[in-house]
Amino acid sequence: QQPVQSPQAVILREGEDAVINCSSSKALYSVHWYRQKHGEAPVFLMILLKGGEQKGHEKISASFNEKKQQSSLYLTASQLSYSGTYFCGTENKDSGAGSYQLTFGKGTKLSVIP
Amino acid sequence: DTAVSQTPKYLVTQMGNDKSIKCEQNLGHDTMYWYKQDSKKFLKIMFSYNNKELIINETVPNRFSPKSPDKAHLNLHINSLELGDSAVYFCASSQGGTSQPQHFGDGTRLSIL
Numbered sequence: 001q002q003p004v005q006s007p008q009a010v011i012l013r014e015g016e017d018a019v020i021n022c023s024s025s026k027a028l029y030s031v032h033w034y035r036q037k038h039g040e041a042p043v044f045l046m047i048l049l050k051g052g053e054q055k056g057h058e059k060i061s062a063s064f065n066e067k068k069q070q071s072s073l074y075l076t077a078s079q080l081s082y083s084g085t086y087f088c089g090t091e092n093k094d095s096g097a098g099s100y101q102l103t104f105g106k107g108t109k110l111s112v113i114p
Numbered sequence: 115d116t117a118v119s120q121t122p123k124y125l126v127t128q129m130g131n132d133k134s135i136k137c138e139q140n141l142g143h144d145t146m147y148w149y150k151q152d153s154k155k156f157l158k159i160m161f162s163y164n165n166k167e168l169i170i171n172e173t174v175p176n177r178f179s180p181k182s183p184d185k186a187h188l189n190l191h192i193n194s195l196e197l198g199d200s201a202v203y204f205c206a207s208s209q210g211g212t213s214q215p216q217h218f219g220d221g222t223r224l225s226i227l
Contacts, residue, residue: 029213030212030213032212032215032216034216036155040220041204041218041219041220041221042157042204042218043218044215044216044217047213047214047215049213085155087157089212091211091212091213101159101162101170101212102159102212102216103159104156104157104158106154106155106156107155107156107157
């Protein structure tokens with residue numbers, strides 16, 4: 001089952017904040033976040049493995065609410081380099097821990113303008 | 115040094131032809147994947163190999179056949195290409211299952227004329 005991402009697209013001015021949400025209808029074991037710039041490969045940002053876990057990378061952080069079966073990606077004080085499409089990928093609990101199947105959402109296109 | 119490399123980067127061919135895409139990773143990972151990204155940017159897993167063994171084979175036509183000669187290589191052969199096969203195909207690798215980060219190759223853009 002494909003996770004649902006929202007919003008589908010967002011436009012920010014440099015320095016503004018954004019939140020991207022990822023929700024699943026199935027119980028989750030882990031959530032991955034990737035960023036893909038136009039014409040390039042997806043690049044790993046972070047994995048969240050436990051309910052309530054929060055991780056951060058510079059001004060990009062994420063949380064995982066296992067109970068609500070959702071994760072959120074927080075982009076703080078956005079920079080031009082943050083532009084791209086953000087994908088969440090989920091690993092369902094019924095696939096088992098350490099399974100080999102990651103299901104990606106449709107992506108959120110983020111555009112940061114000067 | 116390129117971690118996950120795919121060849122070719124672009125592939126333009128006619129309907130009905132057979133083509134192969136090669137993937138190699140030098141990260142020492144034991145799991146490799148093939149993904150298809152369509153024109154709407156939807157990234158969908160096709161196959162997953164762990165230690166040269168097929169683990170996941172999603173609903174993919176029989177015309178697609180992956181082969182993993184060793185842990186560092188995963189190739190994709192496509193027979194009788196169809197217009198709907200046009201997409202970007204990404205190879206990825208990870209150490210272990212999906213609880214680990216996946217590293218993607220630069221992709222192969224396949225265009226069917």
